[in-house]
Amino acid sequence: MKSKHIKRIFSIILLLALVFGTYVSTNKVMAYSILWGSKNFNTSQYSLKYYYLQNGTKNYSSIITSGVSAWNTSSARIYVSKETDFYTHYNIEFTSKDYGNTGWHGHCQAPIPILFPDNSYIKLNEYYDSSFSGNGAELVSHEMGHSFRLDDISDMTVLMRNSGYKGSAKPEKDDIDGVNSNY
Numbered sequence: 001m002k003s004k005h006i007k008r009i010f011s012i013i014l015l016l017a018l019v020f021g022t023y024v025s026t027n028k029v030m031a032y033s034i035l036w037g038s039k040n041f042n043t044s045q046y047s048l049k050y051y052y053l054q055n056g057t058k059n060y061s062s063i064i065t066s067g068v069s070a071w072n073t074s075s076a077r078i079y080v081s082k083e084t085d086f087y088t089h090y091n092i093e094f095t096s097k098d099y100g101n102t103g104w105h106g107h108c109q110a111p112i113p114i115l116f117p118d119n120s121y122i123k124l125n126e127y128y129d130s131s132f133s134g135n136g137a138e139l140v141s142h143e144m145g146h147s148f149r150l151d152d153i154s155d156m157t158v159l160m161r162n163s164g165y166k167g168s169a170k171p172e173k174d175d176i177d178g179v180n181s182n183y
């Protein structure tokens with residue numbers, strides 16, 4: 001009930017399994033958990049764009065800005081900037097509205113191998129606005145971790161903890177190591 005997380009929808013997991021078979025199951029590393037294999041980019045930083053679509057009454061621009069900043073100021077090899085034109089290509093789409101009593105504060109449909117390797121969709125559920133208030137930036141930052149293809153893990157000290165909040169939007173070393181192994 002308090003959980004802010006939800007696993008990516010089963011169909012995507014199934015697709016992952018179908019596409020990559022055993023590769024997925026052997027892709028667990030020491031702590032961080034990656035959804036699929038490394039792109040092995042040869043660049044120091046990989047640029048991604050996000051777009052925010054406010055469909056409800058709450059405006060989450062400031063927590064999104066804070067969550068984005070938490071990643072951009074870390075040593076993760078990604079850089080996320082805001083796109084204001086809906087018709088221009090962007091990678092991460094944030095949508096907020098009252099999704100009802102879903103059990104999750106935020107949800108991310110992570111990128112899909114081959115088909116949409118850089119595209120993800122993050123939902124922020126204003127139904128739980130009072131539950132995540134104060135942790136909104138961390139909620140955003142966590143869901144962005146899924147955009148960078150990190151999975152939830154049981155280590156409660158990291159951003160990708162599978163329940164509750166650690167009290168900061170800052171990605172921890174393990175989170176950053178996971179992202180940098182992807183990019």
Ligand SMILES: [Zn+2]
Binds near residue numbers: 005006146152
């Ligand atoms: Zn999660």
